[in-house]
Amino acid sequence: MISKHIAYLVRARIVIKTKRGRESVCTLRPEAIKTVRDWAFSYRRFWEESFDKLDVVVKQMKKEESGDDKKHGERDRADGRHKSF
Amino acid sequence: MTKSTVNETERMVVTRVFDAPRELVWKAWTDPKYVMQWWGPKGFTASVCKMDFRVGGKFLICTRTPDGQDFWHGGEYHEIVPHEKIISSMYFSDSEGNKVEPAQLGIEHEAIEGAHDVILFEDLGNGQTKLTFIGNETMESAKDSGQLEGMNQVLDKVVAVVTKLAQAK
Numbered sequence: 001m002i003s004k005h006i007a008y009l010v011r012a013r014i015v016i017k018t019k020r021g022r023e024s025v026c027t028l029r030p031e032a033i034k035t036v037r038d039w040a041f042s043y044r045r046f047w048e049e050s051f052d053k054l055d056v057v058v059k060q061m062k063k064e065e066s067g068d069d070k071k072h073g074e075r076d077r078a079d080g081r082h083k084s085f
Numbered sequence: 086m087t088k089s090t091v092n093e094t095e096r097m098v099v100t101r102v103f104d105a106p107r108e109l110v111w112k113a114w115t116d117p118k119y120v121m122q123w124w125g126p127k128g129f130t131a132s133v134c135k136m137d138f139r140v141g142g143k144f145l146i147c148t149r150t151p152d153g154q155d156f157w158h159g160g161e162y163h164e165i166v167p168h169e170k171i172i173s174s175m176y177f178s179d180s181e182g183n184k185v186e187p188a189q190l191g192i193e194h195e196a197i198e199g200a201h202d203v204i205l206f207e208d209l210g211n212g213q214t215k216l217t218f219i220g221n222e223t224m225e226s227a228k229d230s231g232q233l234e235g236m237n238q239v240l241d242k243v244v245a246v247v248t249k250l251a252q253a254k
């Protein structure tokens with residue numbers, strides 16, 4: 001039933017229903033859609049931009065880790081041990 | 086349109102490929118020392134980050150906006166599959182981690198009750214890791230997500246073994 005769908009939209013304040021005699025007139029509230037869009041936009045931005053920063057952190061971690069490897073390598077050589085390739 | 090495209094639009098999905106091994110991306114996500122460095126959008130910082138990273142454990146993060154306003158986020162870990170998957174929830178909280186209704190903070194945001202976030206870590210096999218963030222899932226569908234990827238990885242392994250066997254012949 002379409003009236004059930006409309007009832008949900010009215011409850012969500014996306015649609016306003018006004019009675020005109022036997023007819024019901026439905027008006028869309030675009031500003032309600034905007035609220036949802038704004039929320040979705042900021043939510044997505046939160047994670048997209050966090051991921052941008054995470055990329056920088058991960059790159060730094062990778063650098064540090066390879067730096068550690070180099071140190072291990074040097075120590076290995078100092079111990080007279082050889083890496084076999 | 087394919088089915089997966091429809092899913093992408095229905096859910097809040099953010100994916101990113103990192104040029105780093107999966108263990109490293111996992112570490113960056115699960116160690117507060119690193120989380121503090123990347124948490125939040127551009128210009129935002131995390132001034133506090135406490136994480137009790139285990140199933141049933143909670144986290145508490147203070148997000149500072151560029152104009153110096155503090156927002157506390159609390160959350161809980163519901164499922165942890167090491168190096169593969171995390172299911173967690175997040176909500177606005179006070180500085181003690183107690184749940185606060187967003188309206189009390191003047192935020193026009195109705196939190197969906199029982200919504201969970203799913204974070205998937207996928208080893209692309211070339212030193213790269215694909216991270217997928219799926220927001221606002223019900224626990225039921227959160228549990229199912231990632232299983233397809235897991236299945237694909239198993240299949241990849243099978244293919245590798247089969248190829249090796251074929252070459253050995």
